[in-house]
Amino acid sequence: MSDATNMLVDGEWRTGVRRDTGDSGEFERTETSFRNWIDGSVPEPGAEPVDNPEFPAEQDRYHVYICRACPWAHRVAMTRALKGLDGISLSLTRPERYDEGWEFSDSEPDPLYGADYLREIYTKADDDYTGRVTVPVLWDEEAETIVNNESEEIMRMLDTAFEGNGVDLWPEGSRREVDDLIDDVYPRINNGVYRAGFASTQAAYDEAVDELFDALDEYDDLLADRRYLAGDRLTEADVAMFATLVRFDHVYHTHFRCNRRGIHEYDNLWAYTKDLYQTPGIADTVNVDHITRHYYKSHESLNPKRLVPTGPDIDFAEAHDRDERRAAPEQLAPDATAD
Numbered sequence: 508m509s510d511a512t513n514m515l516v517d518g519e520w521r522t523g524v525r526r527d528t529g530d531s532g533e534f535e536r537t538e539t540s541f542r543n544w545i546d547g548s549v550p551e552p553g554a555e556p557v558d559n560p561e562f563p564a565e566q567d568r569y570h571v572y573i574c575r576a577c578p579w580a581h582r583v584a585m586t587r588a589l590k591g592l593d594g595i596s597l598s599l600t601r602p603e604r605y606d607e608g609w610e611f612s613d614s615e616p617d618p619l620y621g622a623d624y625l626r627e628i629y630t631k632a633d634d635d636y637t638g639r640v641t642v643p644v645l646w647d648e649e650a651e652t653i654v655n656n657e658s659e660e661i662m663r664m665l666d667t668a669f670e671g672n673g674v675d676l677w678p679e680g681s682r683r684e685v686d687d688l689i690d691d692v693y694p695r696i697n698n699g700v701y702r703a704g705f706a707s708t709q710a711a712y713d714e715a716v717d718e719l720f721d722a723l724d725e726y727d728d729l730l731a732d733r734r735y736l737a738g739d740r741l742t743e744a745d746v747a748m749f750a751t752l753v754r755f756d757h758v759y760h761t762h763f764r765c766n767r768r769g770i771h772e773y774d775n776l777w778a779y780t781k782d783l784y785q786t787p788g789i790a791d792t793v794n795v796d797h798i799t800r801h802y803y804k805s806h807e808s809l810n811p812k813r814l815v816p817t818g819p820d821i822d823f824a825e826a827h828d829r830d831e832r833r834a835a836p837e838q839l840a841p842d843a844t845a846d
């Protein structure tokens with residue numbers, strides 16, 4: 508079985524490139540390709556800080572390209588905001604992605620090079636590049652190259668290599684637990700919705716949906732007596748989880764057919780989603796209009812008429828009851844980062 512994608516091949520943009528995806532009808536995500544680390548990053552619990560003078564940890568040297576619709580890019584935008592890394596600049600692609608891939612718009616032009624398409628940023632880094640042109644991208648303005656385009660690694664770099672004026676999302680003492688949570692949430696929930704949405708056989712879809720809702724039920728239970736996934740501190744695991752939960756009812760429920768329940772129908776997951784949304788710095792990173800426009804307009808195979816549904820009528824800013832599960836005091840008031 509194969510499916511078509513648009514990508515760079517030897518630095519040239521190609522549409523409709525066939526990719527093998529296996530016989531089972533299961534969606535398989537391809538690897539990303541720029542995997543450098545900023546000097547001083549700590550990639551894993553117990554690891555020595557990375558020694559890489561090529562990419563020093565100077566905030567004003569770096570830029571992140573994201574799309575507000577993308578859940579992987581969203582983790583990076585949230586980490587930047589919560590950690591208070593104002594020095595790292597950020598810019599947006601337009602939400603829709605058609606045959607030309609991610610585009611910049613007149614209202615949000617590329618601030619560095621005035622590029623029309625994100626693929627120009629990839630070929631500036633490597634004029635022979637073969638691969639998908641994805642967000643997020645961590646760009647080094649001085650070396651004029653992509654440092655890394657893997658969200659989990661960028662999140663970890665922002666958290667460990669740079670001094671921000673906000674909160675530490677990977678606290679000593681819970682690092683292993685946070686990584687175990689991220690490793691559990693990724694296949695079952697973050698990528699679980701995609702496995703359901705892009706399944707191409709009934710069996711693959713059924714299995715993906717069962718696994719997804721088993722995981723959601725489990726996390727709803729876990730959040731009954733703890734404010735955040737790792738206890739009473741907000742961590743990278745919450746950032747990763749929130750990126751999927753905040754998209755769920757508007758997009759994954761309908762577009763990816765994850766419609767057994769909405770997040771607003773879970774007591775704890777819904778209150779938790781509102782709690783995180785209302786954490787200073789987060790709401791500015793959420794753009795429901797970009798989220799809905801992206802998914803419903805960009806995946807022609809799932810939604811050929813590209814109509815954007817108008818519901819559901821839910822409000823992330825409404826009251827929740829989780830305040831009494833207090834966070835550690837130093838985590839309560841990060842300086843929100845405007846972007």
Ligand SMILES: N[C@@H](CCC(=O)N[C@@H](CS)C(=O)NCC(=O)O)C(=O)O
Pocket residue numbers: 513538539576577578579580639640641642643656657658659
């Ligand atoms: N592994 C990457 C995945 C990023 C990713 O798949 N981003 C999507 C948007 S949600 C994208 O840019 N897709 C473009 C494409 O596949 O051509 C990460 O987590 O950073």
